[in-house]
Amino acid sequence: MAVDQTRPSYYQATCNDTTRHPRLEGSQKADVVVVGAGYTGLSAALELAEAGYDVAVVEAETVGYGASGRNGGHVCPDYNKSMAHLTKALGQDGARIAWELGNETTRLVGERVRKYGIDCDLKWGYLHAAERRGHVPELHEMAEEAAHWGYDGMRVIEGEELRSRLGTTRYHAALEDPRGGHLHPLNYCKGLARAAVAAGARIYEESRVLALDTGEKSGGNVSVTTADGSVEADFMVLAGNAYLQETVPFLYRRLMPVGSYIVATEPLGDNMARELIREDEAVGNMNFIVDYYRLSADRRMLYGGRATYSGIEPRDLASFVLPRMTGVFPQLKDSRIDYAWGGNIGITVDRMPHVGRIGTRCYFSQGYSGHGLALSNLCGKLISEAIRGQNERFDTLAAVRHPIFPGGRFRTPLLSLGMLWYRLKDALA
Ligand SMILES: Cc1cc2nc3c(=O)[nH]c(=O)nc-3n(C[C@H](O)[C@H](O)[C@H](O)COP(=O)(O)OP(=O)(O)OC[C@H]3O[C@@H](n4cnc5c(N)ncnc54)[C@H](O)[C@@H]3O)c2cc1C
The missing domain is CATH 3.30.9.10 (D-Amino Acid Oxidase, subunit A, domain 2)
Incomplete structure (x- = not known):
């Protein structure tokens, strides 16, 4: 992993929740297994648990260990792309739905802070x-x-x-x-986890998923396996984003x-x-x-x-x-x-979130391109809607096509070179 995750952050030093969750042990069953306890995974888990699903969240480290516990705390509305871009990609009707969704992102964060009484300095x-x-x-x-x-x-x-x-x-x-607006991202993330657990979700920490079956080939149940346990479920949510690395090659090729x-x-x-x-x-x-x-x-x-x-x-x-x-x-x-x-x-290549399915039982959302605090909350909610059979809003964002990063194993040096050009442009513009 490129970034040293062990440097103490201001957020860890001022975290107001010391809850720890158990490691995954033995063979478990659930309706939905979620990989990753950041905003995407917890948002989906919270909505599904409230709708009565039995949800297990499996996290490699601790709640909010990834970007959700270390970001700038900026609650940005919309996407990293203009509506003109979205209209081109989705057509007029799709763009209208995408606009409503973009508007909902920050509202959703505000509503959750209020509804669950999350103490996270929202301004x-x-x-x-x-x-x-x-x-x-x-x-x-x-x-x-x-x-x-x-x-x-x-x-x-x-x-x-x-x-x-x-x-x-x-x-x-x-x-x-x-x-x-802005908020304390780690305290917000911990608040989402508390709300999900209160609604009945189970969270497992220090339980890295080492192998997974998305059910694509077998057409049967999905499952994840960690060092000490496994979860078999009807549905899977992949919410590891930039921390998932090469676990799922289809996702990795479309994310940097x-x-x-x-x-x-x-x-x-x-x-x-x-x-x-x-x-x-x-x-x-x-x-x-x-x-x-x-x-x-x-x-x-x-x-x-x-x-x-x-x-x-x-x-x-x-x-x-x-x-x-x-x-x-x-x-x-x-x-x-x-x-x-x-x-x-x-x-992602075009800076739009990469949302979709692998087969029929595995859902994913990733690649918010620096704009994900509010958007990941919404995308987790859209996954929960799709699992419950309401597909329209999820499918609108899933319709955005995502090319792979060119360069194969040389993609990192290629991107570095490309970015050098943009840095120069920023400096000279
Ligand atoms: C420094 C920084 C600043 C940022 N600033 C902003 C900002 O100000 N505003 C904004 O809108 N966005 C910002 N972002 C982006 C935003 O934080 C992310 O888009 C958002 O947090 C993504 O949430 P997520 O749940 O999808 O992923 P993450 O929060 O990264 O969560 C993924 C989780 O999956 C877990 N995981 C990965 N692989 C496995 C595995 N194999 N088994 C089990 N668990 C696994 C990880 O440990 C991690 O906890 C910033 C990001 C960073 C890094």
Whole structure:
């Protein structure tokens, strides 16, 4: 695994749930077996358990060990692609359903936080910030596109107003999107797990799936096998995303794990925090390799930026990310860095989520391409709908075709080269 997962994160240090789940032992049966206890798997497990299914979630490490427990915490609406792209891929009717789904993503997160009383510092408000003048028209287009599809709450802010909202001269404009926000990702993930268990799901930790039968060839039941046990079930949900690696070659060929890194400063105090992001939104820039940042509940700057496509992690993460942060906020050049960590983002060739079935009993969803906090919650829900026989919404996203990454075993160096080009473009645009 490219990214060193053992570096302590700010989220682990402030996690409010120490629940541990047993290892899988012996031969078990369930209606549905879920591989992976991140948002995708837990979201499907929660919905299915509430609908009365007997669900077993099998997790290689611990709940939220993957991207769901280590991400930027940005609750981004929609997809990583424009509606124009989706209309081309899905046609007008499919795009309408996809639009409604995109809108539902962040609402679903908010509803779950409320319904299950998840203590995860959820705050609403999102700013897309244009670092390059050339990005400003894109912001206007995004607002117009959303209005065209039925949401007119976005607003471009510029000049003095922008200066008073963000303590930096870095941006030409920003697009305000009240549907987005931020939260403590690990505490949210643990909250989903609690809700799933309360609804009757079983979670097994430290139980890596070493072999699986998707039922495709036999047409019979599905099963997963770990070192000490197995689960046989009617349905399987593959929710290992970028952490599943080569376990399922069909999925692996369509997904590239990319290392993304975050630093957390020392607590900055209320005054400095307000000076940096007055309204406490999550902020992301418009570059191809996105910088994403926000304040934590205890007023630290959590800044994510830069990525590795080579499979090689930088030795000193803090100095890898720091120039991005101090470039935007020189005020932070003397702030202590208390935590630096990373995780694997699963990206697809066209940056749309890869959702579908293998055979008739195995469902999967992966590759949210850095945009997955809210989207994975929704895709887990769509899988649960499909297993219950309501296919329309699931099939809309499953209709997006996903090419494999070119290059075979040379795909990583090829992607690295490609990304070098985009980094140059970001720097020169
Ligand atoms: C550093 C970073 C920053 C990010 N920032 C944001 C952000 O701000 N906003 C946003 O929207 N998205 C962000 N993302 C992406 C987002 O976190 C993911 O899209 C989302 O968490 C994916 O959830 P998931 O459940 O599909 O996968 P994961 O959370 O990765 O869960 C997969 C789980 O499967 C388990 N697993 C894998 N293989 C096996 C096996 N063989 N047996 C059993 N279990 C297995 C893993 O241990 C893991 O726990 C970020 C990601 C990273 C890494």
